[in-house]
Amino acid sequence: MMPYWPRKALSALLTLWLSSIVVFALLRLTPGDPAAAIAGPDATAEQVAAIRDQLLLDDPLPSQYLHWLGGLLTGDPGISYQYDRPITDLLAESVGSTVQLALAGILMLPVVGLLTGLALASRRFGKAADAFATAALSLPVYVSAVILVFLFAVQLRVLPAGGELSFLAAPDLSVQFLLLPGIALALPAGAVLGRLLATELRRTRQEEFVLTAVAKGVPPGRISRLHVLPGSLGPFVVEFGIGIGELLGGAVIAEELFARNGLGKLMLDSVQNRDYPMAQTLLMLAIAVAVLAQLGTEVVLTRLDPRIKLGVTA
Amino acid sequence: MVDLRLSRRGLFGLTLGTAAAMAVGCRSATEVAGGGTGGSGITLAYSAAPDPTKLMRRTIDSPVFSNLVFDRLVDLDKKTMEPVPWLAREWEYDQARTTLVLKLRDDALFHSGKKLTAEDVVFSLKKAQDPKAGAQVAPMLNRIEEIRASAPGEVTLKLKAVTSNLFDALMFSPVVEAASYDQGKVIGTGPYTWGAFSAGNKLDLARFDGYWDGAPSIEAITIRAIKSPQAQLSALQSGQVQMVGGIPARDVKTAAAGGRYTVSVTTPSYQQTYLGVDVKTKPFDDPKVRQALQYAVDRKRIADQVYGGYAEVSSLPWPATTPGVTPDQVTRYAHDPDKAKALLKEAGATGAEITVWAAQTPIFSSVLDIVQYDLTQAGFKVTPKLLDATEFQTLVVQSKLPGLNIANIGLVSVSPLTGISTANPARPGDNTSRLDDEKYVKLQERAFAAGTPEQLAEANHDLSEYLLEQSFHITLAQAHEVVMWDPSIQGHDTSFLGYLDLADARRGK
Numbered sequence: 001m002m003p004y005w006p007r008k009a010l011s012a013l014l015t016l017w018l019s020s021i022v023v024f025a026l027l028r029l030t031p032g033d034p035a036a037a038i039a040g041p042d043a044t045a046e047q048v049a050a051i052r053d054q055l056l057l058d059d060p061l062p063s064q065y066l067h068w069l070g071g072l073l074t075g076d077p078g079i080s081y082q083y084d085r086p087i088t089d090l091l092a093e094s095v096g097s098t099v100q101l102a103l104a105g106i107l108m109l110p111v112v113g114l115l116t117g118l119a120l121a122s123r124r125f126g127k128a129a130d131a132f133a134t135a136a137l138s139l140p141v142y143v144s145a146v147i148l149v150f151l152f153a154v155q156l157r158v159l160p161a162g163g164e165l166s167f168l169a170a171p172d173l174s175v176q177f178l179l180l181p182g183i184a185l186a187l188p189a190g191a192v193l194g195r196l197l198a199t200e201l202r203r204t205r206q207e208e209f210v211l212t213a214v215a216k217g218v219p220p221g222r223i224s225r226l227h228v229l230p231g232s233l234g235p236f237v238v239e240f241g242i243g244i245g246e247l248l249g250g251a252v253i254a255e256e257l258f259a260r261n262g263l264g265k266l267m268l269d270s271v272q273n274r275d276y277p278m279a280q281t282l283l284m285l286a287i288a289v290a291v292l293a294q295l296g297t298e299v300v301l302t303r304l305d306p307r308i309k310l311g312v313t314a
Numbered sequence: 315m316v317d318l319r320l321s322r323r324g325l326f327g328l329t330l331g332t333a334a335a336m337a338v339g340c341r342s343a344t345e346v347a348g349g350g351t352g353g354s355g356i357t358l359a360y361s362a363a364p365d366p367t368k369l370m371r372r373t374i375d376s377p378v379f380s381n382l383v384f385d386r387l388v389d390l391d392k393k394t395m396e397p398v399p400w401l402a403r404e405w406e407y408d409q410a411r412t413t414l415v416l417k418l419r420d421d422a423l424f425h426s427g428k429k430l431t432a433e434d435v436v437f438s439l440k441k442a443q444d445p446k447a448g449a450q451v452a453p454m455l456n457r458i459e460e461i462r463a464s465a466p467g468e469v470t471l472k473l474k475a476v477t478s479n480l481f482d483a484l485m486f487s488p489v490v491e492a493a494s495y496d497q498g499k500v501i502g503t504g505p506y507t508w509g510a511f512s513a514g515n516k517l518d519l520a521r522f523d524g525y526w527d528g529a530p531s532i533e534a535i536t537i538r539a540i541k542s543p544q545a546q547l548s549a550l551q552s553g554q555v556q557m558v559g560g561i562p563a564r565d566v567k568t569a570a571a572g573g574r575y576t577v578s579v580t581t582p583s584y585q586q587t588y589l590g591v592d593v594k595t596k597p598f599d600d601p602k603v604r605q606a607l608q609y610a611v612d613r614k615r616i617a618d619q620v621y622g623g624y625a626e627v628s629s630l631p632w633p634a635t636t637p638g639v640t641p642d643q644v645t646r647y648a649h650d651p652d653k654a655k656a657l658l659k660e661a662g663a664t665g666a667e668i669t670v671w672a673a674q675t676p677i678f679s680s681v682l683d684i685v686q687y688d689l690t691q692a693g694f695k696v697t698p699k700l701l702d703a704t705e706f707q708t709l710v711v712q713s714k715l716p717g718l719n720i721a722n723i724g725l726v727s728v729s730p731l732t733g734i735s736t737a738n739p740a741r742p743g744d745n746t747s748r749l750d751d752e753k754y755v756k757l758q759e760r761a762f763a764a765g766t767p768e769q770l771a772e773a774n775h776d777l778s779e780y781l782l783e784q785s786f787h788i789t790l791a792q793a794h795e796v797v798m799w800d801p802s803i804q805g806h807d808t809s810f811l812g813y814l815d816l817a818d819a820r821r822g823k
Binding site for chain 1: 341342343344359365367368371373445446448450452512513514515516538539540541542544545548549551552553554701702703704705707708710711712721722723724725736737738739741744
């Protein structure tokens with residue numbers, strides 16, 4: 001029997017290869033001709049044919065597949081139909097934006113969750129926080145984004161309505177561009193975290209060790225800070241991990257609403273315009289990240305339970 | 315309940331700290347994004363990103379940047395529609411009108427510093443003839459047999475036959491620097507130079523101090539691609555951009571209602587929204603049924619509800635001011651459901667089941683709703699079908715949409731001959747309606763061969779009459795492009811083609 005890690009690596013490679021076939025075939029099965037998208041609505045059949053010829057779209061499909069796969073494996077997935085530029089250049093221009101937005105959302109998420117949870121569990125802010133959490137939960141990103149932009153960009157004019165700047169080039173400005181999309185992204189998942197935390201806080205408050213501390217006369221603030229809150233954070237952390245996934249899904253919408261030039265926008269444009277090499281490469285990138293994440297999880301699990309690596313079941 | 319006294323203090327401190335950090339030593343992103351309050355740079359938001367790979371074509375993004383970077387040989391006067399000098403300072407036809415000699419300006423420089431030469435013009439026109447460049451005017455340019463630099467600063471065009479709309483094609487084609495074009499560089503002789511560019515996202519333009527007509531007042535222009543109309547309007551309202559363009563006209567109407575912004579409408583340029591009829595599909599093989607469609611559609615409602623009133627109501631694709639077009643032709647098919655019903659009955663097509671196709675976009679979906687209602691009222695049984703935009707476009711080009719389809723085209727606003735020669739849906743001999751009629755081809759040839767204004771007017775009239783009678787390409791609206799400006803920007807204009815002209819624009823109160 002093949003050792004555990006080579007077997008896992010082989011399985012991952014096989015998944016990626018099969019995915020590349022599925023991705024390639026799915027895009028070709030989608031109705032619509034990339035050449036027609038480029039040529040425009042008033043183009044002649046002759047002009048469309050000239051573009052098809054230029055893009056080698058009439059080559060046999062296996063040949064097109066192998067050409068793309070070969071390029072992908074050598075780090076050159078080709079030229080974007082839509083932009084007529086190397087895909088690697090386009091990825092390099094967009095990846096930073098998406099990473100920054102995702103990080104902003106991920107950083108905001110626990111902040112929103114903690115503040116909401118603590119407010120919900122408090123006497124003074126409980127009702128207001130409840131209304132806020134309900135609104136944040138029920139409003140989709142595209143609505144909360146509009147409200148935030150109206151308040152902070154249009155009325156108060158303290159933050160930009162959209163756009164971006166590289167964090168490395170101008171960190172002070174970049175942060176301002178990230179605040180609104182980050183908050184809009186973090187709101188729904190943050191409200192879920194907040195509600196969960198509030199429930200846990202209330203439950204922990206009834207635990208015997210807390211009641212004992214109260215009976216001993218420990219100040220309430222100290223009890224909350226040192227006993228109740230730490231004892232309530234377990235489910236919060238688990239839900240935080242799940243929330244990150246939801247947040248990344250919302251990032252695509254946030255890029256559109258806040259006019260950011262990230263990978264989500266690139267993906268949407270490339271699928272809409274049947275930019276096959278670009279869409280294929282982006283999808284493969286997403287699949288590769290998922291496969292790597294899965295492998296990473298297995299690494300953690302094998303560390304926690306060596307029997308997994310040995311293939312032993314309990 | 316949890317006591318939060320300490321947490322509240324912490325929270326307050328954190329908030330104060332963050333506010334202080336942002337206030338001290340931080341620049342305002344809002345101000346930077348808007349070009350600064352005191353600077354002379356401006357930012358324009360447009361629904362499509364500038365695309366340097368299709369310079370010879372008119373694409374959705376052309377209006378926002380093409381005339382800022384490039385000059386053309388001629389423009390057309392917006393009122394008289396006569397050619398006016400641009401890079402060509404004068405020209406002369408021979409007596410047979412088959413040879414045109416163009417004399418170029420001698421003071422025009424490319425952004426590279428190189429002087430404009432006749433060879434650059436020859437290269438540009440030949441490039442626009444190449445089917446790979448996809449220029450809509452290629453069918454007109456292909457009537458040129460020979461393009462040559464006949465002397466320094468002089469270009470001679472020898473035509474295969476008289477081409478009455480040759481200047482439409484010359485107005486359309488940008489002049490590029492021959493030496494750099496094939497290297498992918500974007501170098502023209504226009505008032506702004508192509509600068510930092512991020513594909514699909516942003517373009518920075520810088521003032522060209524060597525511009526032959528005097529350097530423009532605005533130093534720098536940033537063009538940002540913002541697809542979402544809501545995001546565009548927010549950017550304008552927050553002062554981040556000074557112009558928004560390419561958003562649905564009905565959104566402009568709502569946003570501009572308070573009078574806070576200047577609304578600019580491109581004239582005479584517009585996009586013609588049309589109902590394409592596949593004449594090989596029953597019952598549309600009968601001209602009476604096609605004429606019933608003309609009477610059935612409520613153009614005024616489409617103009618008001620879909621285009622916010624920024625559209626002309628006409629039975630013709632081209633402007634009412636076109637020489638030779640008569641008022642009765644413009645109003646020939648006023649909305650009249652009773653006439654539509656009567657024609658359908660006469661053709662024995664009452665209750666005919668038909669399909670109307672459109673691309674799934676907010677605008678075309680709205681037009682489809684109105685058309686579906688109107689045709690149902692007239693007595694058709696209508697099945698509406700919305701397709702993904704690229705799929706729809708593919709099927710239109712391949713003439714594979716049986717029944718009716720709703721789409722739009724651009725260059726019919728220039729002239730009847732240019733419209734039918736450049737737009738696939740209305741092209742004589744080979745069109746998406748599959749109408750193959752020698753009479754139509756001959757009418758086009760007659761228009762091409764018109765040697766005098768009178769002959770051209772007569773040809774225009776007859777072409778209009780033919781389109782009205784055959785009714786295979788039905789005008790639904792002549793929709794102008796509408797842009798909104800911050801009132802602090804003055805002196806902005808658009809060319810005959812509707813391209814942005816900022817040579818005389820300035821920023822100030």
